Amino acid sequence: MGNIRSNITKLYAFSFLQMTLFPMAIITLFWKDHIGLSLTQILLLQGILSVVMVVMEYPTGYVSDRLGYRVALTLASLLGMAGWGVYTLASSFYHVLVAEILLGIALAFISGSDSALLYETLKAEGGEQEYARYQGRMGGFAQVGESLGAIFAGVIYAYAPLLPFILQVGVWLLALLLTRSMVEPPRLLAAPASHLADALHSVRYAFVENRRLRSIILLNAALGLASFYPVWLIQPYMQHAGVPLAWFGPVWTGANLCVALGSLASHRLNGIMGDRPMLLLFVLLVWGGYLGLGTSGGVWGFLFYYLLTIMRGLRGPLMLGHAHLESPSSHRAGILSLQSFCFRLMFAISGPLVGMLADASGVRQTFQYLLVGFLVLLPPLAFVYVRHLREEGT
Secondary structure (H helix, E strand, O other): OOOOOHHHHHHHHHHHHHOOOOOHHHHHHHHHHHHOOOHHHHHHHHHHHHHHHHHHHHHHHHHHHHHOHHHHHHHHHHHHHHHHHHHOOOOOHHHHHHHHHHHHHHHHHHOOHHHHHHHHHHHHOOOHHHHHHHHHHHHHHHHHHHHHHHOOHHHHHHHOOOHHHHHHHHHHHHHHHHHOOOOOOOOOOOOOOOHHHHHHHHHHHHHHHOHHHHHHHHHHHHHHHHHHHHHHHHHHHHHHHOOOHHHHHHHHHHHHHHHHHHHHHHHHHHHHHOHHHHHHHHHHHHHHHHHHHHHOOOHHHHHHHHHHHHHHHHHHHHHHHHHHHOOOHHHHHHHHHHHHHHHHHHHHHHHHHHHHHHHHHOHHHHHHHHHHHHHHHHHHHHHHHHHHHHHHOO
């Protein structure tokens, strides 16, 4: 079987490679200037991608639970190579759509599988209570990878627009070699009489039977949306504000370092503050970030985006840890995929509308509208989550 403990180091490396996204800091500019897409088309593209992931999230999670987390991550690496390879030839909306669908299915295979592999690896050694700490480190490596990939993205893009995508194919080749060396942890899996009935049972468990898990999934999805809209809007926001192209890479690097620091600090800060104050902090960071982005139009306005990336880093280990505690081993990746399913479904519905709003009213005005939306949405979801925490005596 090999050394199962080595999975932890390999998952750190996989997270680093997965998020070493050379094109990410300039991808919106590439779509707008090289392919000729509008913001409406860009957000529509991401909405379609979310529909693909909504369709694929749970099936890929279920396959991961049945065939193994290592198999799922290997398939993801192959699809990642194919998707970024298509980008090197893309010249139209439909070419980009094919590439994004391949990458979306890759992300669906990763979603839940990497986290479940980490948890089951720790569980095999009796260390699952330390999951949040290791998940925080994994998130930290991921954001360091994205930071390093982004730091020279603007310069690379200015020199050769396709070079970031060519480099990305190489990154996923390295990820493929890494996943092939991982070790599947031992688990007791009873063969279900019906795969469909088994899958529906876990859906019912997550959304009907376990109210605490349902509140975790819904709140996590809403907080995920809050940090996801600006990913696609911040680049045109900076372009309109007059931020030099050479800054785009370092700005993106700074954002991802904020996520990394938040992820690394999440476990310790939660131990000091507790769950309820941490939740209040998440909500305040969302409101403060959107307020600043909506009211500040200068060159340095992008700094308010960092409040949202800090929230993203702090949120991940805490919310994933709670979801793991509520999930049985036999359906762990599937339930985590249901969490991503909710997020993707919400974005598939709302993303294209946000894009239309940005084209019609401007990005800065759109941030103001989103602030109002999150002022309304987050308090009731947070209240339900806290009420279930109180019921559990945590």
